[in-house]
Amino acid sequence: MDYLVAILLPQLLHGLVFGAALGLLALGLTVIFGLLGVMNFAHGELYMLGAYAGIATIGLTQSFWVALIAAPLLVGALGVVTEVTTLRPLYHREPLYGLILTFGLALVFREGARQIWGGEIRRVMPPVTGSTDMLGMTYPNYRLFLLAISSMLLLAIWLFFTKTRAGILVRAAVQDAEMLDGLGVNVPRVFTFSFAGSAALAALAGLLLAPIFTVYPQMGVEMILLAFIVVILGGMGSMGGSVVAAFVIGITQSLLTLWMNPQRVAIAIFGIMILVLIVRPRGFFGREGVLE
Amino acid sequence: MRPGEYRALVVFAALAALPFVPGMSRYYLLLAFDALLFGTIAMSLDLLMGYTGLVSFGHAAFYGLGAYATAVLLERGYTSLPLCLAFSIVVVGLYAAVVAYFATARRGIYFALLTLIFAEVIYTIFRYTQTFGGSDGIQGLPDAHFWPGVPIETAMQKYYLVLGYLVFAYVVCRVLVASHFGRVLVAIRENEERARFLGYDVQRYKMVVCVISALLTGLAGAIYPMRSAFATPDLMVWTESGEFIISVMIGGIGTLVGPIIGGAFFTILRDKVSSYVDWYFIVIGLVLIFIVLVMPKGLLGIRRLFRRTVEA
Numbered sequence: 072m073d074y075l076v077a078i079l080l081p082q083l084l085h086g087l088v089f090g091a092a093l094g095l096l097a098l099g100l101t102v103i104f105g106l107l108g109v110m111n112f113a114h115g116e117l118y119m120l121g122a123y124a125g126i127a128t129i130g131l132t133q134s135f136w137v138a139l140i141a142a143p144l145l146v147g148a149l150g151v152v153t154e155v156t157t158l159r160p161l162y163h164r165e166p167l168y169g170l171i172l173t174f175g176l177a178l179v180f181r182e183g184a185r186q187i188w189g190g191e192i193r194r195v196m197p198p199v200t201g202s203t204d205m206l207g208m209t210y211p212n213y214r215l216f217l218l219a220i221s222s223m224l225l226l227a228i229w230l231f232f233t234k235t236r237a238g239i240l241v242r243a244a245v246q247d248a249e250m251l252d253g254l255g256v257n258v259p260r261v262f263t264f265s266f267a268g269s270a271a272l273a274a275l276a277g278l279l280l281a282p283i284f285t286v287y288p289q290m291g292v293e294m295i296l297l298a299f300i301v302v303i304l305g306g307m308g309s310m311g312g313s314v315v316a317a318f319v320i321g322i323t324q325s326l327l328t329l330w331m332n333p334q335r336v337a338i339a340i341f342g343i344m345i346l347v348l349i350v351r352p353r354g355f356f357g358r359e360g361v362l363e
Numbered sequence: 364m365r366p367g368e369y370r371a372l373v374v375f376a377a378l379a380a381l382p383f384v385p386g387m388s389r390y391y392l393l394l395a396f397d398a399l400l401f402g403t404i405a406m407s408l409d410l411l412m413g414y415t416g417l418v419s420f421g422h423a424a425f426y427g428l429g430a431y432a433t434a435v436l437l438e439r440g441y442t443s444l445p446l447c448l449a450f451s452i453v454v455v456g457l458y459a460a461v462v463a464y465f466a467t468a469r470r471g472i473y474f475a476l477l478t479l480i481f482a483e484v485i486y487t488i489f490r491y492t493q494t495f496g497g498s499d500g501i502q503g504l505p506d507a508h509f510w511p512g513v514p515i516e517t518a519m520q521k522y523y524l525v526l527g528y529l530v531f532a533y534v535v536c537r538v539l540v541a542s543h544f545g546r547v548l549v550a551i552r553e554n555e556e557r558a559r560f561l562g563y564d565v566q567r568y569k570m571v572v573c574v575i576s577a578l579l580t581g582l583a584g585a586i587y588p589m590r591s592a593f594a595t596p597d598l599m600v601w602t603e604s605g606e607f608i609i610s611v612m613i614g615g616i617g618t619l620v621g622p623i624i625g626g627a628f629f630t631i632l633r634d635k636v637s638s639y640v641d642w643y644f645i646v647i648g649l650v651l652i653f654i655v656l657v658m659p660k661g662l663l664g665i666r667r668l669f670r671r672t673v674e675a
Binding site: 109110112157160161164167168170171172174175176177178179181182183185186292296299300303307334337338341342344345348349352 | 418465468469472473476477479480481483484487488490491601602605608609612642643644645647648649650651652655656659
């Protein structure tokens with residue numbers, strides 16, 4: 072019982088918190104994957120830029136809350152510019168070109184951040200401090216806040232995709248952009264909007280996780296592989312699947328750290344991934360035959 | 364000989380004469396070494412990308428494993444070049460057979476991701492296991508020997524070593540691509556179902572070309588510590604695999620010669636830009652974006668464009 076409360080339960084909660092934030096990151100990746108047919112290698116850099124944009128805003132205004140609004144807006148605007156100038160000309164080309172383009176964008180963003188903010192590790196002070204006694208244990212308030220806000224965001228995104236016209240258009244574009252174009256919808260605008268939204272979500276995840284992790288130019292590269300894994304596990308192009316998979320990976324990872332060192336955990340996650348790709352490549356909820 | 368082969372001969376002859384160009388310094392010879400080594404790797408990757416239509420995101424692991432195989436032997440005082448190469452073939456070959464077996468069962472993005480994740484496993488093991496020096500890798504290696512008593516120590520010897528390997532790898536790739544085996548690979552790239560209906564065991568063809576490409580890359584890795592005197596886990600980071608893919612694209616996919624040029628161009632660009640500014644990754648990223656947007660056929664594509672306008 073003591074083991075349960077003192078060790079297992081906090082670790083489970085850690086997993087849940089991390090999974091929720093990972094879900095925000097993976098969701099944007101899935102949408103872009105559905106639209107472009109490629110993994111967006113620059114997604115990790117947008118996540119990293121979100122954290123730095125947050126730090127810059129906090130430096131100006133001394134407020135984490137202003138940063139929480141400004142960071143996704145700034146990175147979303149960068150997303151619009153990026154999409155219009157570089158991705159739009161590639162719509163009708165081989166997906167491979169998109170892959171290489173985003174790889175190039177990632178290089179520019181990462182090095183740009185290092186030039187502007189330096190390579191050293193930075194920390195962000197949590198806006199919510201202290202801890203709460205619950206379920207017989209003490210848990211940091213910021214993590215509870217993180218869990219709450221991420222869950223609310225995920226819920227809002229779900230409502231957006233199911234209830235609003237804009238959300239339904241994005242889903243339609245993921246399914247079949249050509250058909251949507253034929254129906255007279257301005258598809259390039261839907262693409263730009265989706266890319267900006269996905270960038271803003273990545274930025275939010277970056278800033279929200281910043282007080283728990285640390286901020287440095289390479290942080291995106293280290294996160295992006297995990298996000299890829301989440302997207303595959305959930306089934307590529309399936310948004311609900313990504314969220315479920317994010318929680319599964321988040322919890323698995325944090326429970327495994329109880330018994331293994333972080334490197335073994337990484338290898339174990341890779342192992343699970345290889346197994347999934349071989350046995351059931353469409354993941355949890357992916358449609359059969361898509362891209363197999 | 365066909366005209367194309369004459370041209371290759373001329374290029375290789377020019378490369379062989381490179382050390383005798385007036386003003387050629389040790390620094391430039393070693394830069395040429397790096398450029399040709401990177402070019403060779405890009406060419407081996409082109410067998411997969413250009414001819415079979417498979418994008419491997421895990422070639423850094425083959426490269427790194429080859430380098431570590433040599434490094435482990437050199438560290439223990441076994442400095443014979445043939446021995447190092449043979450050991451690399453065994454190590455890389457075993458790993459490549461496993462990766463190829465599983466990865467070729469899947470297509471497209473799944474193939475890319477399987478190769479990527481296998482490579483990350485290898486990277487994580489080498490990066491965090493102290494047996495192979497952890498993040499520092501294996502440093503301060505002695506020179507390898509062509510045979511007992513003849514060390515590979517001068518920049519010129521190292522340069523000819525890599526040039527010899529490039530010629531060997533080029534001939535292997537050319538022969539392979541021109542053979543019946545190569546034709547089947549192209550058929551698989553163009554229409555996998557049809558190739559299967561014609562009775563070809565598609566997965567076996569893919570596995571074989573994967574292992575060949577991996578071995579050519581691994582051998583390039585085996586040569587690297589003979590120039591640098593170290594092997595570190597940085598050689599197998601997945602972004603390194605990305606740089607190989609980029610080199611193929613810069614040069615021109617599916618041309619063999621193109622990727623050699625692309626790899627050399629990429630290496631020289633990185634070296635030259637980084638000696639002037641410390642934000643060279645931005646320059647490289649912008650060059651990449653420029654190439655994708657403006658000249659998707661790569662550097663060789665420009666030449667073709669030029670020729671077409673002349674003929675027309």
